Amino acid sequence: MAQEEVPSQDPALPATAYAVLGLLSFGQEVTGYDLRKWAMNMRYFYWSPAQSQIYLELRRLLQHGLVEVHLEEQKSRPDKRLYRITDAGLKVFRDWLDHAPVGPPLLKHSVALRLFFGHQTNHGRLREVLTEYRDWAVEQTNGLTLLRTDLDQALPYPALVATWGSAYFAAEITAIDTVLADLDRMETGQREQD
Amino acid sequence: MAQEEVPSQDPALPATAYAVLGLLSFGQEVTGYDLRKWAMNMRYFYWSPAQSQIYLELRRLLQHGLVEVHLEEQKSRPDKRLYRITDAGLKVFRDWLDHAPVGPPLLKHSVALRLFFGHQTNHGRLREVLTEYRDWAVEQTNGLTLLRTDLDQALPYPALVATWGSAYFAAEITAIDTVLADLDRMETGQREQD
DNA sequence: GTGCCCATGTAAACCGTTACATGATTCC
DNA sequence: GGAATCATGTAACGGTTTACATGGGCAC
Numbered sequence: 001m002a003q004e005e006v007p008s009q010d011p012a013l014p015a016t017a018y019a020v021l022g023l024l025s026f027g028q029e030v031t032g033y034d035l036r037k038w039a040m041n042m043r044y045f046y047w048s049p050a051q052s053q054i055y056l057e058l059r060r061l062l063q064h065g066l067v068e069v070h071l072e073e074q075k076s077r078p079d080k081r082l083y084r085i086t087d088a089g090l091k092v093f094r095d096w097l098d099h100a101p102v103g104p105p106l107l108k109h110s111v112a113l114r115l116f117f118g119h120q121t122n123h124g125r126l127r128e129v130l131t132e133y134r135d136w137a138v139e140q141t142n143g144l145t146l147l148r149t150d151l152d153q154a155l156p157y158p159a160l161v162a163t164w165g166s167a168y169f170a171a172e173i174t175a176i177d178t179v180l181a182d183l184d185r186m187e188t189g190q191r192e193q194d
Numbered sequence: 195m196a197q198e199e200v201p202s203q204d205p206a207l208p209a210t211a212y213a214v215l216g217l218l219s220f221g222q223e224v225t226g227y228d229l230r231k232w233a234m235n236m237r238y239f240y241w242s243p244a245q246s247q248i249y250l251e252l253r254r255l256l257q258h259g260l261v262e263v264h265l266e267e268q269k270s271r272p273d274k275r276l277y278r279i280t281d282a283g284l285k286v287f288r289d290w291l292d293h294a295p296v297g298p299p300l301l302k303h304s305v306a307l308r309l310f311f312g313h314q315t316n317h318g319r320l321r322e323v324l325t326e327y328r329d330w331a332v333e334q335t336n337g338l339t340l341l342r343t344d345l346d347q348a349l350p351y352p353a354l355v356a357t358w359g360s361a362y363f364a365a366e367i368t369a370i371d372t373v374l375a376d377l378d379r380m381e382t383g384q385r386e387q388d
Numbered sequence: 389g390t391g392c393c394c395a396t397g398t399a400a401a402c403c404g405t406t407a408c409a410t411g412a413t414t415c416c
Numbered sequence: 417g418g419a420a421t422c423a424t425g426t427a428a429c430g431g432t433t434t435a436c437a438t439g440g441g442c443a444c
Contacts, residue, residue, distance in 0.1 A: 022311040045306040078396040108300040112239040117216040118351035157312035171365030272424040
């Protein structure tokens with residue numbers, strides 16, 4: 001067994017690697033560039049890594065024998081590297097899906113953080129920040145509903161996630177409205193405490 | 195001006211540094227150890243960094259002159275390093291609060307990711323994963339309501355965030371229930387397509 | 389003709405995690 | 417008696433970001 005590609009048993013891959021494997025598990029043959037675009041459609045619930053990171057993960061998966069490449073020459077442009085998942089890769093991915101422990105979502109909500117520290121800011125600015133976030137959330141729901149029409153019957157599980165995402169953003173919007181109303185009450189309530 | 199501590203103008207601190215500064219902006223004199231416990235109460239909306247990271251940020255803030263320390267000797271235990279925010283630190287923090295651009299929350303929802311790839315797993319396991327996440331979300335709401343009783347009038351802004359957090363987890367729970375019901379429908383619907 | 393899209397890749401910097409080390413005190 | 421708490425810190429490792437580089441095709 002010289003230096004042939006031996007699919008190692010427990011590669012202990014980083015989370016991003018599994019995300020890439022999962023995208024490839026849909027069966028298409030795609031480039032790293034394509035993957036990045038797909039990943040951006042998932043940004044609603046899973047933060048997309050930098051583009052350079054995706055290329056790195058693909059190389060790693062290749063070394064582990066979990067994906068395979070086939071080159072497609074292009075004149076005056078870097079050759080296309082079309083990746084496809086291997087049987088070994090599919091097995092590793094399914095093992096991860098079925099056996100990985102359930103972890104909590106990783107959330108860093110900078111807007112909530114700024115509200116938390118509201119005692120150091122002026123209400124005017126705080127209001128701006130919250131409103132801007134609310135607008136952003138509205139945009140996200142719009143983007144998601146657009147996406148969902150594309151998915152619906154063709155990709156049922158992604159469609160479920162899209163529905164979930166819509167509910168999430170809807171909740172954020174009403175939560176912001178509640179906060180905004182509470183801020184009002186705090187301001188006017190300061191002079192008339194019973 | 196030899197090598198005295200010159201508070202640099204635009205330190206461009208990492209997000210964690212501002213979180214630490216913000217906690218210190220409540221005015222108390224605390225240790226890194228205390229900060230870590232406080233940060234854990236914020237894990238509902240802002241992922242707590244590792245303990246070693248907090249100590250590192252404190253040293254960095256000290257170098258920038260944004261916090262100051264005073265030692266408290268302890269026998270048979272590392273000396274307490276009690277940190278307090280400086281005027282410069284408070285200024286930097288307020289500048290950040292009032293001028294930092296509004297960024298989207300950073301979310302990596304591993305459970306949603308696994309639902310997204312549902313075509314590669316069996317429904318039984320998928321159900322388990324979702325249910326386990328649901329249970330976790332219920333725990334979080336319980337923890338939050340406990341917290342909120344402590345905060346309420348004393349810390350109004352953190353209380354607002356706690357309320358927001360409760361709404362968030364409640365939304366997650368009903369979203370999971372919807373997904374679970376949809377999965378049922380997908381299973382039974384497979385044989386009786388009209 | 390300016391700017392975005394394609395398509396890959398390298399390099400440096402660094403945030404952040406994990407693991408380890410210490411050692412008395414306090415709670416069950 | 418064992419485990420958790422207090423209280424800080426170091427070292428290794430690696431995931432991730434940011435910046436940079438290339439260069440033709442295509443749309444407005």
